[in-house]
Amino acid sequence: MTTTATVKEFRLPDLGEGLTESEIVQWHVAEGDTVELNQVIADVETAKAVVELPSPYAGVVVRLHEAAGTVVDVGAPIVSFAVAGEPEVAPVPSAGEERPAKREPNLVGYGAAVEKGGRPQRRSRLLSAARPAGAPPVPARRERPRSTPPVRKLARDLGIPLDGLAGTGPGALITRADVLAALAGTAGSPVAAPTEGVVPPVRQAARSAAGETRTPIRGVRKHTAAAMVASAFTAPHVTEFLTLDVTPTMDLLAELKQSRAFEGTRITLLALVAKAVCIAVARNPSLNSSWDEEAQEIVQYADVNLGIAAATPRGLLVPNIKAAQALALVELARSLGSLAETARAGKTPPTDLAGGTISITNIGVFGIDAGTPILNPGEAAILAVGAVRSMPWEYQGAVALRSVLTLSLSFDHRLVDGEQGSRFLADVGTILRNPAMVLAMV
Known part of the structure; x- marks a missing residue:
C-alpha cells in the first residue's frame, strides 16, 4: 500500500x-x-x-x-x-x-x-x-519576497512590486528603505510606475540624522507602553510615601543569611518586604482587588498573586508568584530567585505574567529613593521599595546613624480609599521597622 x-x-x-x-x-x-x-x-x-x-x-x-x-x-x-x-x-x-x-x-x-x-x-x-510510483514531484511554491506586513502594504500603496527587489535587511529582508529607494529610482531592480493618484509619504522615515538610532517599538516594550498608558489614564492613581528606620530588619536579614534554614537560598530585603506585603494585605484586603468595568463590580481576591517588576534586556516584565500568602519566607525567597532568573533569560511563561493582584517594584537596586509607580493594569496597588541608606536618624531620644528607606505606594482610588491605603502602608512599615511586631499582627 x-x-x-x-x-x-x-x-x-x-x-x-x-x-x-x-x-x-x-x-x-x-x-x-x-x-x-x-x-x-x-x-x-x-x-x-x-x-x-x-x-x-x-x-x-x-x-x-x-x-x-x-x-x-x-x-x-x-x-x-x-x-x-x-x-x-x-x-x-x-x-x-x-x-x-x-x-x-x-x-x-x-x-x-x-x-x-x-x-x-x-x-x-x-x-x-510519500509520492506514488511514477507520480510527478510535488511542485515547489514560488518564493514570495521576504518583507513585513507594513512594508508590503507600503509597496502596494505606492505601486512598487516586491518581485525582483533586493532586500538590504537581515536575511535579505525587504525593508521600508528598499521600497522608498525603488520609488526614487535608486534601486538596481526594475520598478513599476506608482499607481495613479498615490502620493508618496512626505516623511522620509528611512533617513536618520547623523548619530541617530531608531529602534522599532514592538514586543515587550510595545505591550508595556500600551499597558502603562491605559493604566495611567484609566485608574485614578494616588501615591503615598513613608520613610522609616529599617535597621532591625537589616539586622534580621544578616542573621537569616547565616541561618541553616536558608542555606543555599539567596535571601534579600525584597523577600522580607514581600512577606510584609502579604501580611498587610490580609489586614487590608481592598488592596488585593480589581475593577470590573463591564460588570460594574469590585472583585476581591482570596490569593495574593504577588507581581515583581523585573527589568530585562527585552523590557519590563511583571511576573507574579501565585498564592504568595501561603508561602513560608524561605519558599518566598526561592520563588523570587527563580522568577528573576527566568525573566532575565527571557523564558518567563505567559502563565506567570497573567493573573497578578498586587505588585512590588524594587527601585532601590538602581540607587533611587522614591517614585510614583504606575499600576500594573488590573491591579489595585503597587509598592516601590527605595534604596537603603545610612542616615542620621532620631533613635531613643538621640541622633544615631541608622538604615533608612522610603516606601512609595500607588493605588487605584476607585478601589482603595485613602484610609485603607494609608493603613496598608503603615502595616508594611510597622513590620519593617520592627519585625517582631508580626507576632501582634497575625
Missing part, C-alpha cells in the same frame, strides 16, 4: 494573549529538516515574553515562509510541512474558522510538551517515499 504526502501550512496562532502579531526571533529548523510532533521549531516573541513554538505535525519542513526577525500577523502562514498520510494534528484555525476535533500542539507554557530529540536531520526521503 502506497502512502501520499500532503503539504500542510502552519499559520501563526494566537498564543493565548489576544495578539495580532508576533516576531519570529529564531528558527530551530531549516527547509528539508525532519521534525517530530511538538518538537520546538521556533522562538516567537509575544507582547510579553519569548515562547517556544512547537511543531503541529510530524514530517518534513518544505518551506519557511518568513525569516527570523520578521514581525508576522496572527493567522499568516509561517511554515509548510510535507506530512505522510493523515496529519498528526490539524493546524490552529484562524479567527472565524471551526476548530477541528483533533488535539492541538502543546504550546510551551500552556501544557506539557513532548520531549524533543536531538538535532533534526536534513532528508528528502520522506517527500519521495
Whole structure:
C-alpha cells in the first residue's frame, strides 16, 4: 500500500494573549529538516515574553515562509510541512474558522510538551517515499519576497512590486528603505510606475540624522507602553510615601543569611518586604482587588498573586508568584530567585505574567529613593521599595546613624480609599521597622 504526502501550512496562532502579531526571533529548523510532533521549531516573541513554538505535525519542513526577525500577523502562514498520510494534528484555525476535533500542539507554557530529540536531520526521503510510483514531484511554491506586513502594504500603496527587489535587511529582508529607494529610482531592480493618484509619504522615515538610532517599538516594550498608558489614564492613581528606620530588619536579614534554614537560598530585603506585603494585605484586603468595568463590580481576591517588576534586556516584565500568602519566607525567597532568573533569560511563561493582584517594584537596586509607580493594569496597588541608606536618624531620644528607606505606594482610588491605603502602608512599615511586631499582627 502506497502512502501520499500532503503539504500542510502552519499559520501563526494566537498564543493565548489576544495578539495580532508576533516576531519570529529564531528558527530551530531549516527547509528539508525532519521534525517530530511538538518538537520546538521556533522562538516567537509575544507582547510579553519569548515562547517556544512547537511543531503541529510530524514530517518534513518544505518551506519557511518568513525569516527570523520578521514581525508576522496572527493567522499568516509561517511554515509548510510535507506530512505522510493523515496529519498528526490539524493546524490552529484562524479567527472565524471551526476548530477541528483533533488535539492541538502543546504550546510551551500552556501544557506539557513532548520531549524533543536531538538535532533534526536534513532528508528528502520522506517527500519521495510519500509520492506514488511514477507520480510527478510535488511542485515547489514560488518564493514570495521576504518583507513585513507594513512594508508590503507600503509597496502596494505606492505601486512598487516586491518581485525582483533586493532586500538590504537581515536575511535579505525587504525593508521600508528598499521600497522608498525603488520609488526614487535608486534601486538596481526594475520598478513599476506608482499607481495613479498615490502620493508618496512626505516623511522620509528611512533617513536618520547623523548619530541617530531608531529602534522599532514592538514586543515587550510595545505591550508595556500600551499597558502603562491605559493604566495611567484609566485608574485614578494616588501615591503615598513613608520613610522609616529599617535597621532591625537589616539586622534580621544578616542573621537569616547565616541561618541553616536558608542555606543555599539567596535571601534579600525584597523577600522580607514581600512577606510584609502579604501580611498587610490580609489586614487590608481592598488592596488585593480589581475593577470590573463591564460588570460594574469590585472583585476581591482570596490569593495574593504577588507581581515583581523585573527589568530585562527585552523590557519590563511583571511576573507574579501565585498564592504568595501561603508561602513560608524561605519558599518566598526561592520563588523570587527563580522568577528573576527566568525573566532575565527571557523564558518567563505567559502563565506567570497573567493573573497578578498586587505588585512590588524594587527601585532601590538602581540607587533611587522614591517614585510614583504606575499600576500594573488590573491591579489595585503597587509598592516601590527605595534604596537603603545610612542616615542620621532620631533613635531613643538621640541622633544615631541608622538604615533608612522610603516606601512609595500607588493605588487605584476607585478601589482603595485613602484610609485603607494609608493603613496598608503603615502595616508594611510597622513590620519593617520592627519585625517582631508580626507576632501582634497575625
